[in-house]
Amino acid sequence: MNEEFSKRGETEGVHRPRGQSHGFVGRQHELRLLDQARRDSMTTGLVRYVVEGELGVGRTALLYAFALAARRLGSTTVHFHGSKQPCGLLVRALARSLPADSVHVAELHAASERQWGRHTALPNLDTALVSAVRAAIVHLTVTAPLILIMDHADQADDTALAHLRSVVEACADLPVLLVASLRLGEPPQAPTAVAQLLSGAQRLTLDGLSPAETAALLGILLPRLRDSAFSAACHRLTAGNPFMLVELARWVRDNGGAAVRPEHLDTAVLPVVADLITGRLSRIDPAAGRLIRAIAVAGGRDGAEPPLVAHLCGMTTGETLITADLLVRMRLVADDDMVRLRHPLLRTALIGGMSRMARNAAHLAAATFLHERHAPASRIADHLTASAVSLDDSWPASVLLDAAASALAAQDTTAAARCLEHAVRVATGDERRVAVLALVDLRIRLDQGNGLAQAIEALAETADAATRSSLLRRIGSLLHGADRPEGEQRVLEAVAAAVAGTAVAEWPRLHRILADLHDAPPAVTAERLGELLEGPPGGLRAAATAAAAFCRHLTGDDPRAAVEGARGALACGTEELYLHPLALAAALTVLVDNGYQEEATAHLRRHTEPDSPGSQPLHQVLLLPVAAHHVRTRGQLSSARDQLEDCLAHLVRHGVSPVHPIRLDVVGQLLDVLICQGEHNRAKELLRQGRCAQNLPPGWRYRDLLVCRARLWAAEGDLARAARDLAELRDRNEAAGLRAVSAASWRAHGVELLEQVGQSEQAAELARDQLRYAETIGSPQERGRARWVLGRVSGGTEGERLLRTAVRLLEEAKGELDLAYALGDMGTLLNRLDRPKEAVAALTRAVRLASSCGARSLAERGRQQLAAASDRTHQDFSLRGVLTLSPRERQTLIDAMRGRTNERIAAARRITRRTVELHLSSAYRKLGITGRRDFPQLFRNPGLWPLLTDGVPDPR
Incomplete structure (x- = not known):
């Protein structure tokens, strides 16, 4: 290798990393083409070859690798930079390659002295020098061709190129290969002389490395990073440009090495890359430097429209396109209708090289330009959020909110958070409230702990009552959905400080009371809520009233007062009811449990919100069991099952544990539906999944679950186990001071269960108590249900009278499932009274209703009774x-x-x-x-x- 080439020789990547050497990778096809040209020169004489490519693509590295290979094959190689004096270097290189005592060496020295002596410098090459050079080449190319490599030929002047041209034309019949490198798109210093020298040359255009070659180079640069996704990201960002790959690898080493993930690479800012590109463009055309920075600001991955780029760089669209053509020919910009940088990495490098003020000004100018032309909100928001300062105008807030909504719909939470954070800073009034709440919801969705902290921070900063109420709703949902979350006391203290002096200052106290709802006897909770309600009127009255009505409903002492309390709470504003996640569901449960289905349905429609991306708010999730109870009573078991299973899925997403009372309450209702549908195996699986098949935690909230579990054991023939669950149910009710009949599930199935386990007297007592309870409430459904169960245990003509009244009332209430049960029991009684035709009529109707409801167990039971009544028993x-x-x-x-x-x-x-x-x-x-x-x-x-x-x- 000659001295000059040794100084400038580079491996793949153009610039060797500081303090590190790496090997040459790829370019095997290009090397084969150059080697073929070398061999061709042995038979055809002079061969010219041009290697061209974009900045940093590795032209010098390729020429260096080719020169090494050619020297191994016996060729003499002479390498010179375009800005040097090529003929002088050629003469010295030939002299060094010949024996010192060769006559050709003496001729070269003598001719060189005449051409470039101390006192003379001939403008044209002396013929004697040309002859001496030719003679030396003839001597050196007996067995292998001479390789002349002129790197950066576009930087050579006229004189240098003319001298070299004289030499190569004089040796046109000799085995000489001239390889010159050019930068794509850049005008040469001496365009005519370059064209004359390289006339008829074969051209080889270098592209970026392939993905496999990129991976190989990274394996040398970053030996500890062997991740395919990482190398793919590097290739995408650099388009395989070796120089950029080397700089990106240096950035990775400086920023954590193996800790850098593929998604982090998009943030890499490489000043060396920016300096090389902008410096080169500034020397060629200052407008091109302005243009490429404007493209970096204006265009994302998909590029930008030429008018926007023209606006940012202060040129007309026509001037912009002409200048962009230079960048296209230099392979810095893609040749497309949209203006787009070929190397995404170049965008962050160029933007990182701009001052903060210049970046802010450019992004705000781009946002204003796009807004005036009604561009999509997401594009405008990209520029608004990229600026550290905000526009002094009102329109950015709505644009940012629209962009956030679009990002959420596309599941791009990062973009949504960026838009919402910026919207919170620039919005005012209702738009700021929307932005604050949307950002809190997103933070909760991504990380509940972080979302809770964000909600409390926003609560302390807001002076708007509506925003405060909405934030408290979210904080309450997060606290109530967990099992006594860690740091709850600290959270409540922070909330108390944030709401002090407002209408909701007692919110932490309300939360503490209702946090004990599942553990304390309802009468105690009702008393504590009453003390809260005795204070000055505030925004918590509706939530506290709803919870107090629910507690009175559980104790069963005054069901009418419980219903009126629930109605009073529901008459208040929505935001007041939403201040605690239990309030709305509690009030509606009182109505539904006491048979006021239509009234409850009207409120459900008013309070049910459309599905939003991600998990629904907890207060909305808690409405699903209420709605399911309503449709179940209507006989729509499949719909009830869907709603309950949906509720369980939402509770899981909210992080509610399997043993949380809310979740077990939903499991109990779902068990009731599954048993009605005859899905006993699914019911048992649900019990196992919810850890409910064995011992349950203490507390009154599991009584519906116990009723359903006892029903399942009874349906499976395990009456002893069912009896144990009923005994446990009785003990829990007594411990909590609850009236058993206040549970809707017990009123529907308690009498039958007690009869099955042999407790007939208790069944009759329950039926009588249920009738008194129903008369107090007054709803047709409960009055009908009470007469049904009392008629079941009464028997005889009195039982028939009660059952017929029950059928009439349940028809009025449209309670089809209870009606099917009542008709079935009436058919059984009529058959017992030896009135088979009437029994068959009642049973037939019961089977039809049960089938339409999807109550397969009830329908099959009716069919069997019909078969017995009709003496069609031969099949079973x-x-x-x-x-x-x-x-x-x-x-x-x-x-x-x-x-x-x-x-x-x-x-x-x-x-x-x-x-x-x-x-x-x-x-x-x-x-x-x-x-x-x-x-x-x-x-x-x-x-x-x-x-x-x-x-x-x-x-x-």
Whole structure:
């Protein structure tokens, strides 16, 4: 390698990283083309080749690698920079390559002295020098061609190029390869002389490295980073430009090395890249330097319209396009209708090289220009948020809010947060409230802890009552949705400081009271709420009144007062009810549980908001069980199931734990629907998933879950287990001071459950208590339901009268599911009264209603009773067997199903144990089972139990 080339020789990447050497990668196709040209020169004589490319693409590196390979193959290589004196370097290089005592060396020295002596400098090459050079080349190219490499030929002057041209034309018949490099798009210093020298040359245009070559180069530059996504991001940002890759690798090393992720690369600011590009452009055309900075500001990944770029750089559109053509030819800008930098990395490099004031001015000018031309909000917002200062105008706030909404719809939370943060700074009035709340919602969606801190910070800064109420709603949802979150006391103290002196100053106190709602007896909670309501009127009255009405509903002492309290709370403004996530749901639950379905539905429509991106607010999620209860009563079980499952999914997204009372309450309601649908396996799976199959946490809020669990065990034939759940339910009610009949699920299924487990007296007492409760409430649905269950336990003509009244009232209330149950019980009673035609009519209607509701268990039970009433039992062996059981066999079998031992049955029925065994053996034979372990198999037939217990008294 000659001395001059050694000084300027570069590896792939053009500029060797400071303090580091790396190897040459890629360019194998280009090297093969140059080697072919080298071989061609041996037969054709002089071959000219031009290697061109954009700044930093690696022309010098390629020429260096080619020169090394050519020297290994025996060629003499002479390398010179365009700005140097090429012929002088050529003469010295030839002299060094020949033996010192060669006559050609002496001729070269003598001719060189005459050409460039101390006192003379001939403008043209002396013929003697040309002859000496030719003679030397002839001697050196006997076995291999001479390689002349002129790097940066576009920087050479006329004289240098003319001298070199004289030499190569004199050696046109000799094996000489002239390789010159040019920068794409840049005008040469001596364009005519360059064209003459390289006339007829083959051209090789270098592109950026391929993705695989980029990965190989990064493997050398950053040996610890072998991530394919990382190298792909580097290739995208640099378009494979080796110089930019080297600088990007240096930035990665300086900013954490392996800790830098692919998404961090978009923020890389490389001053060396900016200096090289702008410096080169300034020397060529100052307008081009202004233009490329304007393109960097105006265009994102998709580029910018030429008019916007022209506006920013202060040129006409025509002038902009002409100047942009230079950048296109230099391969800095893509040749497209939109003006776009080919290397995304160049954008951050150029913007990073601008002063802060220049960047702000450019972005604000771009935003104003785009706004005046009604560009999409997202494009305008990009420039508004990129500026550290704001426009002194009102329109940016609405644009930023629109852009944030679009970003959220596209799931681009980063862009949405950026727009909302800027909107909070520039907006006023309602727009600022919208921006503050939207930003808090987004922070909560991304990180609940961070969102809570953001909400409290915004609460302390706002003086707007509506914004304050909305922020408290969000803070309450975050606190109430968790199981006593860490730092709750600290949060409440911060909230208290933020709302001190306002109408909601007692909000932390309200939260503390309702945080204990699931643990404290409702009467105690109602008393504490009453003390709060005795204070000065404030914005918390509606929320506190709704919660107090719910507590009175639970105790069941004055259901009418509970309903009126709920109505009073619902008559208040929406924001007041939303101050605590439980308030609205509590008031509506009181109405729904007491049979005022239509009234509750009207309020639900008023308070239900359209779905928003991400998770719904907790106060909205808590309305789903209320709505599900309503549609379930209407007999729309599938819709109720969908709403409850949707509610569970939302609660999971809110971080509500599986054992939180809110979540278990929803599980209880969903169990009720699944049992009605006959989905027992799904119900048991739900119990396991919710950790509800075994022991439940203490508290009254699990009574609906216990009722449903007892129903499931009874439907599965495990009456003993059902009895244990009912006993636990009774104990929980007594401990909390609750009236059992105040639970809607208990009013619907309690009597049947008590009868199944053999507690007939308790069932009758419950039915009478339920009637008194219903008369106090006064709603048709509850009055109808009370007469249904009382008619069920009364039997005889009185039972028939009650059931017929129940049917009429439930028809009026449009409670189709309860109506199906009442009709089924009336059919059973009529069949018992030996009125089969009327029984068949009632059962037929019950089956039709149950089927339309999706209550498969109830419908199947009705069908079995119809089959028995119509004597069509040949298809079901167990059902036929039930009808052949003797009264004693039925009594004994029922006792066994309720979990009683043979000894207990004998004592209760006052017969011997042997007689019990004989009765059970006969019953098992008739039913086609082998023993007690087959009881669950019998209960798969929902119609068996009513037929089995028909006319069988419970032992005293």
